Amino acid sequence: MLGALGLDPTPRAVVWTVMLSVMGLACIVNSRRCGRTHCRFTGPFLIVMAILVIGFAIGWLPLGRFGWPILGATSFAGFFALWWGSERIWGLFLPERDSDAPAGR
Secondary structure, eight states: OOGGGGSOHHHHHHHHHHHHHHHHHHHHHHHHHHOBHHHHHHHHHHHHHHHHHHHHHTTSSOOGGGHHHHHHHHHHHHHHHHHHHHHHHHOSBOOOOOTTSOTTO
């Protein structure tokens, strides 16, 4: 994403959207595979950030001339805060959910 800062807005939006989406999907898949706590939070967050990048690139998200730095800083700071904070609060791994248990248990 840092390397794409020098690109024009449209290619930058494509690179950022792809990178955020790939990272988000990787976190979601990893969460299901190994159960790391932060992946349950960072995956959806990164997908939302990819959507916000698209929204800004097509003019639906009015962030002004500082839109790219705002989106970049929010992506990095939010990812770090969710990664660091979630594992400090709930530990490295969340307990396994029993998929065979009836709802409400």
